[in-house]
Amino acid sequence: MRVLAAMSGGVDSAVAAARMAEAGHEVVGVHLALSRNPQSYRSGARGCCTLEDSRDARRAADVIGIPFYIWDLAERFHEDVVQNFVDEYAAGRTPNPCLRCNEKVKFSAVLDRALALDFDAVVTGHYAQIVETAAGRELHRAVDHDKDQSYVLGVLTQEQLARAFFPLGDTPKAEVRAEAERRGLAVADKPDSHDICFVADGNTPDFLSERLGPNPGDIVDSAGVKLGEHEGTHRYTVGQRKGLRIGTPAADGKPRFVLDISPVDRTVTVGSREELAVRRLSASQPRWCGPVPEATISCRAQLRAHGDEVAVTARLDGDKVLVDFDEPADAVAPGQAVVLYDGTRVIGSATIDSVERATQTV
Incomplete structure (x- = not known):
């Protein structure tokens, strides 16, 4: 199989690419240049999208022995992720830029371009699992729950999952680092990126103030x-x-x-x-990782990237998803995603529009 490996310059994507190459696939590495001015984004351990990251990705590709290219997607990233982030805050909502990046850039722009270039699939270092079933591919949580990224992948459709590989989903992070060391990858000890990659100093309020006044x-x-x-x-x-x-x-x-x-x-x-407690939410723009639920379902929901699951009842109402909580939930923010789970399987996601608080009068 001919696969495109998205290489961020970190340890996870490097090991993912190495595993695919070792499995006998024809692998080509690509680093996404997402910043209009890479030096304005973070460097070192505080983020991604830097010149340092592109060099680390190239060195990893050389060690693995695969071709390597850099794709300039800065304009697409700015429009679909950065500007969306600013616009959502201006509207009083709280967006998740990582989720939007996966939807609009990594598994839309990149996958579309990869297929146009006759690649069969895209591989990334995300911590999630794809399970093959008779009905098609399913997206599941990673084995390493602390590193699980299924929440930010809940925007992927069945068609996109059919063209995606997440080789690290069955491996704890500590073992991934040990494997990188054995493979001679210099990024084995590179710290994980965190926070928002396009906020230069990690100060989101000041970043927004510069753009919104x-x-x-x-x-x-x-x-x-x-x-x-x-x-x-x-x-x-x-x-x-x-x-x-x-x-x-x-x-x-x-x-x-x-x-x-x-x-x-x-x-x-x-x-x-x-007064924060919420008993119901309404969400829009649903994205289903598999078949669209046909009726009211009892399932679990995750409301933030690093939040805990809660028990809910969900149903479709036209183009809306209505979610009732078995027990009131705290700090449910419009703009964030609600991701629904059946056990470890991701059912789908939607963007929270409004909430009904437990203290409101019916």
Whole structure:
């Protein structure tokens, strides 16, 4: 099989490419140049998309013994990931750029280009598993639960899964590093990237402020009483506790949390932890990793990239997915994805539009 290996310059993608080559596939490595100015993105351990990463990827390809190329996808990445990120925050939502990158860049732009160049599939270093069944391919959680990335892959369709390989899904991360060392890959001890790769210093509020400008407004409680002021709604996300800088303490002395963000009237509403509890959500833009559910289903849901699963009941309502929680869930943020699971299998995902709080009157 002729496969294209997306090589980020890290240890995971390098070992994934090496495994595919060792299995006898014709492998070609490609590094995605995603930054308009690579030096403006992070370097070292703090992110990806740097010149250092492209050089590490090239050196790994040389050790593996496969051809290597660099594809410039900076404009596509800026439009579909970076600008989307800014626009979502401006609208009072909390996006997940990694999920959007997988959907729009790695498994849309890259896979489409790979197929046009007569490759059979794309291989990445994501921690997830693909299981072959009589009905088609299924996406499952990785063996290493701490590194599992099935949440950010929940946007992949059955057609995309049919052309994807995740060779590391059955391997704990520690063993991947040991394997890289045995293979003579210099990235064996390279630290994992974290946070948002296109935020140069890791300061998301300042990154957004540079692009959205000042947008001051009021911080109010759930009764509408003004408690303080803020410098922009984009500096907040639902469930946030730290950095509120409210001068007036709560009557009960307990911390306050962000309940709602309204960029139209530039208001941030805060309240107690109890007021955060959500009993239902409505989500749109569903993406199914397999057959579309035909009826109401009892399943599990993950609401954040590193969040725990919760028990839910989900059903389709036209182009919407309605999710009811068995027990109220905290800090459910519009803009994030709700990913549904049947055991370890990913059913699909959708983007959260609105929530119904447990304290609301029916």
